[in-house]
Amino acid sequence: MDASFLDLLMAQQEEVTEAEGGGGIWVVADVVNGAVAPVTLEAIGAARNLAGSLGAYVYAVLLGDGVSGLAPTLYQAGADGVRVADDPSLATFAVEPYLEVLSDLFQAEQPEVIIFGATPQGQALAPRIAQRMGGGLLEHVVAMTLDEATRTVQASVPIYGGEYYEIMACPQARPQVLAVEPGAFPAPFMDPYRKGEPKSVEVKPAEPRVRVLGPAEEFTPPAVPLSQAPVVVAAGRQAGDFSLVEQLAARLGGRVAGDRGARDAGWISPEQIVDIRGVTVAPQVYVAVGIRGDTFHNAAVENAHFILAIHPDPTAPIFQVADLCIEADPKEVLPALIAALEQ
Amino acid sequence: MRIAVVLGRVLDPRGIVVNRRAGRIFINREEYILQPADRCALEAALRIKDAASAEVVALPRTFLPDDDVLCQALATGADRAIYLTGGPLGADEALMARVLVAAIAKLGGADLILTGATTMDTGQSQLGPRLAEALNWPQVLNAWAVETADGAARAVVNAGAGYVQVEVDLPAVITLLPGALKPRYPRGTQLINIYRGVGEIAQALEQWPAADLVEEAALTPVVERRGQDFPPERERGVRLTGSPEEVARAAAEALRKRLPR
Structure with missing residues (x-):
């Protein structure tokens, strides 16, 4: 018709x-x-x-x-x-x-x-x-x-x-x-x-009073302490490929951190351990990749505004404090997540 | 050169608990700190003073019940501080722009106004541009660093994924991002002298009644607070199901909504 x-x-x-x-x-x-x-x-x-x-x-x-x-x-x-x-x-x-x-x-x-x-x-x-x-x-x-x-x-x-x-x-x-x-x-x-x-609409000429001189190539912004970082991407023992965690952090404009498992794996330095015995964080976004979430870790992230947890074990304690939970192997989810964020 | 630095205070968020279910805010520890962005503005002014001779004058960004913020500014290195009194506590930016413009005129003018780009609690970023408009000065917002030379100020600001240097003729208004600079601490002995009223530094704190600066009608707030609202209680443990691509898309969507802008 x-x-x-x-x-x-x-x-x-x-x-x-x-x-x-x-x-x-x-x-x-x-x-x-x-x-x-x-x-x-x-x-x-x-x-x-x-x-x-x-x-x-x-x-x-x-x-x-x-x-x-x-x-x-x-x-x-x-x-x-x-x-x-x-x-x-x-x-x-x-x-x-x-x-x-x-x-x-x-x-x-x-x-x-x-x-x-x-x-x-x-x-x-x-x-x-x-x-x-x-x-x-x-x-x-x-x-x-x-x-x-x-x-x-x-x-x-x-x-x-x-x-x-x-x-x-x-x-x-x-x-x-x-x-x-x-x-x-x-x-x-x-x-x-x-x-x-x-x-x-009529456009009358008006000269901008701020002049752009060019790129500030030598400028680097001051490093924000991990405890004050607005976005933190933390890896745990189950993260698998740490380079994917770093890519995700770069994509989100966040700081890389981890739990004691990540430290044992040699991925992070002791100053990057999120734990009440290490650094306590309160970011806008906290992504826990392959972190099981013991008591010390979970207490250190409880003030985060939003927590995304990715872990293959459905009984992992991190899921009790996370807002959004993905029960999967991080190695499978992270490439898709990075690709989805790039779109 | 005279630099006016506009400073405010904020209730330390570590001392408050928001109970969304009860719809109430519990203040466990009433402790005020300098607005982080304003603290960077003060630091920027002091760095300019260190590099070239300049007078740094601290002014409050709203009417305050006490002069602690200004005492801190003096103890940190400001040359003068003006405690404005007689206006409504926590007055809005429209009102304060009127008062501050009059205060700066009484000071004998300024070459540069520095203030924080945003407030930690309410996220307000309008005071700097309002001052620029009231004074018909140019503005540079959200600067990472500032320096002055030859009657102009240069600042580093964000541009896309990188940074650019911009230049503006003085007088101008420049706002500093929180965390832009590592601020110095107030000197303890100076703070003690100010509070005891001992020495020259104690004389540097002046008290100006707002009624001497503007007409009474100009002290009427523009913004009216009509109540509070609370977001729904946080729901934890929401599980995403589906293929890796599906859960990744859903997670990316959720992350985008929550990423700081």
Whole structure:
């Protein structure tokens, strides 16, 4: 059956029209490697939920060089309007040119809410926009609700890396500026029939005030002590191939460590033994590869925020403290895990 | 050259326990430490002072109930410290930007403002850029190292997988990453002198009421705290099943969500 008329019907239904008179919820897009960053799509999805309660429209702003072709993605994600600042001077991110474009646009449109991604670009721009416009800024937002009586966004922000959340709001300040954490909000449904006509934004020349001199080749960052490392990949006697453990640590940007078995095997030095008699750790991520997990080791990792354990023995005590357990030979799982992380 | 260093404190996380099931935070040991990133900012300022003559002035990043942070800064090597009083304790960055800009003006200006890139507890990184905007100065965020020469500051920052050196004309605002530099310790004898009010160093701690710097209306916080929320209780022992490729994909997905950014 030919159903092409349905496509036409839906496309007609989903033609987006914009509101007059400013206001609304605005999302500033992050563009990474020529594509809209996932956090931007998530922010548009979150903005749509707010917009339903606020009775507001959702707009997205694209800045860069040769980015006009990305506008349809923003419409499909749920934007009612898209503004595009497409100019060679915006090819690489710099605060001053981007700030001038956004500042002029937002002064004209007077948004009620502005959403950035909690990315390096958002971190640099959101406070300056908030300061320039007299707005309040809530950073690292992982959830939001609306106080409909005052049209105030109430945002949950993580404290101590997510041990708990503070619910914060800027009831008096407008615009309300939010920087949303990547991955905190679900990706929106991409509606291929949602379309619109993006509008161009004037780009006034603004010289970046920070000059890039070149690679800092001689610079090496200070070594973080194992006890303070945010990511630790530790090997035990059952790890099998220690080079795979090192590869996994490199892939995760983590430090290599191990238990006493790894020390006995000659893979690590005594300073790298994770054990209450050695080093106690509290990383964001702890990966135990082939570590059985005796009492001394498990007590030393109990403050880790997330533990992944890989061990062939289903009765290994490490599985009692791990968040995620893989009962398998590390030699079989690690190559696949490294490959999966590279994708 | 005058360097203003903006410093704050944080409740030592080793002294608190969060009970997710009860939805409560238990403070077993109420001990405050200097914000780690701010400590690096102080160290960067002192290294610049060591290399070239500079006056280092410590200012608080929020209103504090006591001047311990500033005493520590003086004992570590700062030349002056300004204890700001009369504002709401723990005031937000929008309010503090107004107060700090006025305080820096009262100081007679500054050539460089250094502060931490982020706070350990709330993860806030907006104070530096807000100050840069309020003063119309350039900003360099998340620096690993800073040095000054010939009216400019050079900093090392991340760029993709590597590092680049950037340069900015002074005056400027630069924020330092936590762990960027190995900070020096405060000198014990200096701390004792400050607390006893003995010697020149004790005179270096000044107290400025916020009401002398900004109008009362400017001391109204922008951010309002409306409650707390707790993540679900940690579920341990979740077993992944399937082929090595399947479990590896699931594990990679879980790791990506939890890796620090």
